[in-house]
Amino acid sequence: MVLYFPVAILFVAGIANVQCGRIVGGDETTIEKYPYLVQVEFHLGWGHWEQNCGANILTRTCLLSAAHCFNGGIYRPSDRRVRASTTHRHTGGSVHYVEFERNHPGYHVAAVWDADITVVKLTTPLIYSPSVQRGTIVTQGFQLPDNTPVMHAGWGHTSWGGVFSPVLRHVEMFTINHDLCRERYALLRSTITRNMICAGLLDVGGRDACQGDSGGPLYAGNIIVGVVSWGHRCANETFPGISTSVASYTDWVVANAR
CATH class of the missing domain: 2.40.10.10 (Trypsin-like serine proteases)
Known part of the structure; x- marks a missing residue:
C-alpha cells in the first residue's frame, strides 16, 4: 500500500x-483555479525542505490534511511548513510554519488508514487573495x-x-x-x-x-x-x-x- x-x-x-x-x-x-490548496513541505535536515503533501485551507490559520502527513516516530510540528499562493512546486508564494496538528483520535483504530485526517494550526495567518481562499x-x-x-x-x-x-x-x-x-x-x-x-x-x-x-x-x-x-x-x-x-x-x- x-x-x-x-x-x-x-x-x-x-x-x-x-x-x-x-x-x-x-x-x-x-493555483488561481485551486486557491484553497497549499503545499506541505517536510524538513529533511540541514535546512533542506521538500514538498511531500498537500493541505486545504479552512481559515486563515487552520488547514485540513491527512494525518499520516503529520505523524510518525520522528515527527515534530517544527519539521513541517506550508507554501501558499503559488502554482510552482517548492518556489514562490508565502511560507508559513506549523504550530500544532490535531490528528483524528480514530486514526489507525478501526483499520490501518481509517480516519486519516487532521486539522493543522499555523503560526502565522494566511493572507487571502485570488490565489489564497478558504475552502x-x-x-x-x-x-x-x-x-x-x-x-x-x-x-x-x-x-x-x-x-x-x-x-x-x-x-x-x-x-x-x-x-x-x-x-x-x-x-x-x-x-x-x-x-x-x-x-x-x-x-x-x-x-x-x-x-x-x-x-x-x-x-x-x-x-x-x-x-x-x-x-x-x-x-x-x-x-x-x-x-x-x-x-x-x-x-x-x-x-x-x-
Missing part, C-alpha cells in the same frame, strides 16, 4: 448534481453517489515511481461503488471502511493522485469531499485511489478548526 505520501467553514445541503468544471493522467493548471467542505454524513465526477489537484508524481510535477496539475475521475472497491482491496487483504471514498477509472486506470499528493483535495465541483490518503500504486485499473471521506468527520473538523 502506498500513502499518497466561525470557524468560517461553509456547508452545502448536498452535491449529488454537481459537475466538475497531481497527479497521474492530468493536465497542468494554476468549502461537505456536510456531515453526505453520501456521494457512485460515478460522481470528482477532481484531484496537486504536485505529486505524474506516474508510479516517477517524479514530482514542477507545476500544479489536476485530473478528473469518478467515484466507485464502495462495496465493489472493498471487494477489490480484500484481494490485497486491505480494509476499505465507510470513512473512505474510492475514485478512479475502474478497469481502465490511468488517472489518480500519486505519491506527494497526500493530504490534498478530492473535489466535487468546488466542494472538498475527500482528503487524498492511500492506494495500491497509482492510477491502477484494478485498485482505485482512496481518499478519506470528509463527510464522516465534518463536525469534528469544525470543532477543531478554531
Whole structure:
C-alpha cells in the first residue's frame, strides 16, 4: 500500500448534481483555479525542505490534511511548513510554519488508514487573495453517489515511481461503488471502511493522485469531499485511489478548526 505520501467553514445541503468544471493522467493548471490548496513541505535536515503533501485551507490559520502527513516516530510540528499562493512546486508564494496538528483520535483504530485526517494550526495567518481562499467542505454524513465526477489537484508524481510535477496539475475521475472497491482491496487483504471514498477509472486506470499528493483535495465541483490518503500504486485499473471521506468527520473538523 502506498500513502499518497466561525470557524468560517461553509456547508452545502448536498452535491449529488454537481459537475466538475497531481497527479497521474492530468493536465497542468494554476493555483488561481485551486486557491484553497497549499503545499506541505517536510524538513529533511540541514535546512533542506521538500514538498511531500498537500493541505486545504479552512481559515486563515487552520488547514485540513491527512494525518499520516503529520505523524510518525520522528515527527515534530517544527519539521513541517506550508507554501501558499503559488502554482510552482517548492518556489514562490508565502511560507508559513506549523504550530500544532490535531490528528483524528480514530486514526489507525478501526483499520490501518481509517480516519486519516487532521486539522493543522499555523503560526502565522494566511493572507487571502485570488490565489489564497478558504475552502468549502461537505456536510456531515453526505453520501456521494457512485460515478460522481470528482477532481484531484496537486504536485505529486505524474506516474508510479516517477517524479514530482514542477507545476500544479489536476485530473478528473469518478467515484466507485464502495462495496465493489472493498471487494477489490480484500484481494490485497486491505480494509476499505465507510470513512473512505474510492475514485478512479475502474478497469481502465490511468488517472489518480500519486505519491506527494497526500493530504490534498478530492473535489466535487468546488466542494472538498475527500482528503487524498492511500492506494495500491497509482492510477491502477484494478485498485482505485482512496481518499478519506470528509463527510464522516465534518463536525469534528469544525470543532477543531478554531
